[in-house]
Amino acid sequence: MSASIGELQKSFAPSTVLYDYQKMTFFIHLYCVIWITLLTACCSTTESMYPRFAEPIPNVTVTVGKDALLACVVDNLRGFKVAWVRMDTQTILSIHHNIITQNPRISLSYNDHRSWYLHIKNVEEIDRGWYMCQVNTDPMRFRKGYLQVVVPPSIIDNMTSTDMVVREASDVTLVCRASGYPEPYVMWRREDAQDFNYNGESVNVVDGETLTISKVSRLHMGAYLCIASNGVPPSISKRIMLMVQFPPMLSIPNQLEGAYVGQDVTLECHTEAYPSSINYWTTDRGDMIISEMEIVGGKYEAFPVDSGYNKFMMLKIRNITKEDFGFYKCIAKNSLGETDGIIKLDEIPAPPSVFTTTLKSVLDNQTIRKKGQLQIAQPNDAVSSTFQGEAFGEQIRDFDFYEENSASTTNKETLLFLILIVISAVTRMLS
Numbered sequence: 001m002s003a004s005i006g007e008l009q010k011s012f013a014p015s016t017v018l019y020d021y022q023k024m025t026f027f028i029h030l031y032c033v034i035w036i037t038l039l040t041a042c043c044s045t046t047e048s049m050y051p052r053f054a055e056p057i058p059n060v061t062v063t064v065g066k067d068a069l070l071a072c073v074v075d076n077l078r079g080f081k082v083a084w085v086r087m088d089t090q091t092i093l094s095i096h097h098n099i100i101t102q103n104p105r106i107s108l109s110y111n112d113h114r115s116w117y118l119h120i121k122n123v124e125e126i127d128r129g130w131y132m133c134q135v136n137t138d139p140m141r142f143r144k145g146y147l148q149v150v151v152p153p154s155i156i157d158n159m160t161s162t163d164m165v166v167r168e169a170s171d172v173t174l175v176c177r178a179s180g181y182p183e184p185y186v187m188w189r190r191e192d193a194q195d196f197n198y199n200g201e202s203v204n205v206v207d208g209e210t211l212t213i214s215k216v217s218r219l220h221m222g223a224y225l226c227i228a229s230n231g232v233p234p235s236i237s238k239r240i241m242l243m244v245q246f247p248p249m250l251s252i253p254n255q256l257e258g259a260y261v262g263q264d265v266t267l268e269c270h271t272e273a274y275p276s277s278i279n280y281w282t283t284d285r286g287d288m289i290i291s292e293m294e295i296v297g298g299k300y301e302a303f304p305v306d307s308g309y310n311k312f313m314m315l316k317i318r319n320i321t322k323e324d325f326g327f328y329k330c331i332a333k334n335s336l337g338e339t340d341g342i343i344k345l346d347e348i349p350a351p352p353s354v355f356t357t358t359l360k361s362v363l364d365n366q367t368i369r370k371k372g373q374l375q376i377a378q379p380n381d382a383v384s385s386t387f388q389g390e391a392f393g394e395q396i397r398d399f400d401f402y403e404e405n406s407a408s409t410t411n412k413e414t415l416l417f418l419i420l421i422v423i424s425a426v427t428r429m430l431s
Contacts, residue, residue, distance in 0.1 A: 051077045051135045054114075057145030062123045063232060064151045070118040072133030072143060077113055080135050084108070084118045087130040087144060093118065125149050125181065153180035153228035155238045160226065163241040166216055174211040174240055176226030184228040191223035191239060218244050218272065218309060247337030248273035250330065255341075258348040259320050267343050269313040269330035277332040279304060281315045284327035289315065322347070352423075 054073040062068040074082060081096040093101045094108045107119040120127055128149040134142035159177035166172045178184040188206040195202045199214050213220055221244045229235035249272045259265040271277055281289040281302055292298025298318070305312040313330050325347050331340040 049076075049078075050137055051075065051080050051141065053133075053141070053143045057131070057133060057143045059146040059148065061148040061150060064123055064125060064149055066123055068120040068123050068127070068147055068149075070120075070131050070133075070145055070147065072116045072118075073114060074116065074133075074135060075114065077135070080137060082110075082116045083134050083136070084116070085132045085134060087132050093131075120147070123147075123149050125151060149181070150230075150232045151179075151181040152232040152234060153178050153184035153230050153236050155226065155228060155236055157238075160238060161240055163243070165243040165245060168217055168244050168246040169215050171212070171214050172216050172220075172242065173213075174224060174226070174242070176209050176211075176228070176238065176240075178209075178226075178228035178236070180228070180230045180232065182230045182232075184230040186226065186228050189225055189227070191225050196220060216242075216244055218246055218274065220244060221274065221309060243274060245274050245336060246272075248277045248332035248334055248339045250332055250339045250341045252330070252341045252343060255343055257343060257345050259317075259325075259345060260348050260350040261320055261322065262350070263320050264316065264318045265320060265345065267315040267317070267328055267330075267345070269332075269341055269343070271311045271313060271330075271332040271339075272309055273311075273332060273334045273336075274309045275334050275336075276309070277311065277334040279311060279313050279330070279332045281313070282329045282331065284329070289328075317345075320345075 051074050054075045057070060057072055060068055060070060070084075072082065072084070083095045084093040085091065086093060091101060093099070093103075093106055097108070097110070099106065099108055105121045107121070109117045109119065111117075116133065118131065118133075127147060130144050130146055132142050132144045134140055156177040156179055159175070161174045161176065164172060164174070174188070176186055176188070178186055186207075186209045188208075188211040189204060190196055193204070195204050197217075197219065198206055199212075211224065221242060224240050224242060225237045226240065227235060227237040251270045253268055253270070257265060257267060267281075269279075271279060281300075283289060289300050289302060291302040292300050301316040301318070303314050303316075305314065311332075313332075315328065315330070317324055325345050328343050328345060329340050330343070332338070
């Protein structure tokens with residue numbers, strides 16, 4: 001029986017050992033799980049006791065001269081303290097409720113022991129950089145935000161071209177320097193917004209700080225705008241005048257003018273020059289014509305019409321006589337040269353309306369005797385628009401002409417009168 005028990009024990013021994021091992025392993029695992037749970041709970045409790053940042057510090061962009069505001073929001077601050085620090089210089093700006101920096105533009109405000117605000121008044125470019133909000137935990141906890149300071153563009157006058165005067169066909173370079181942050185973009189255009197020839201191309205805008213024109217011409221003359229912008233309002237511009245010097249040039253629309261005696265006529269010359277030219281008129285004898293526009297009934301009236309470097313020379317001659325026909329010279333001169341042009345004034349026949357006018361003046365001075373009675377002729381009786389065909393013959397037969405001074409003079413004037421009547425009648429019939 002004992003042998004049987006011994007054999008039975010030997011047969012069960014390995015199973016018992018295996019059971020004990022599994023039991024021990026189970027308890028070890030359980031022990032580890034309990035400790036991990038305890039440690040996690042402990043750490044969570046400790047973490048919940050520390051302050052935490054409720055939100056990141058937003059980056060702020062401010063135009064120079066404006067005020068900036070940086071916000072730091074901390075939950076569960078409890079007995080810990082908040083400080084603001086300038087990161088690039090490691091300058092402490094504030095600790096909790098106290099301002100540490102000596103910068104008078106910096107101040108602090110807070111709300112409910114949770115929101116902490118850093119104020120920077122009248123921001124300058126030196127304020128640009130990283131700012132850190134930190135809490136004095138161990139280890140220290142912090143958040144940081146960037147203050148961007150932008151500067152609108154401005155023209156650097158001592159590095160920018162001023163008004164320029166150059167000779168035609170020379171090369172010219174205009175320079176415009178600008179400052180600002182971000183770096184400004186610079187372009188050129190004409191003030192009148194017109195296209196211009198830029199080295200063989202017709203352009204409206206030229207990019208860059210320099211404007212170089214090869215072989216400048218009078219067409220380039222005018223005001224140019226240097227415009228600087230960088231996305232920060234306002235953009236800025238500078239006006240630069242470009243003046244191109246050249247000797248006078250002259251053109252004449254009509255070199256031959258016609259007029260009849262008693263007419264008023266205007267002669268015209270066109271000039272171009274810079275500097276502005278001195279313009280005047282002379283007769284074919286070389287005598288300078290003096291304008292009499294301020295004199296009532298004056299013979300000559302000379303007046304210019306200016307349009308930039310262009311001038312229109314106008315000479316009005318009143319009540320032309322035989323002596324006024326001939327050549328007239330228009331002259332333009334400046335410091336670079338002189339030029340002139342000639343206009344010929346020829347006599348032409350007067351139109352029919354002139355004969356009618358002359359006839360009226362003749363009859364106004366005549367004493368008309370009709371059928372033995374002396375009468376003073378009236379203009380409306382002498383020339384009437386109702387005269388047609390044979391009516392002239394009847395009118396002529398009814399009139400005898402009498403001149404108080406001499407018979408020969410009367411006969412000549414009568415003949416002239418008859419000729420004028422016939423010409424006027426024929427002209428009206430043909431029209």
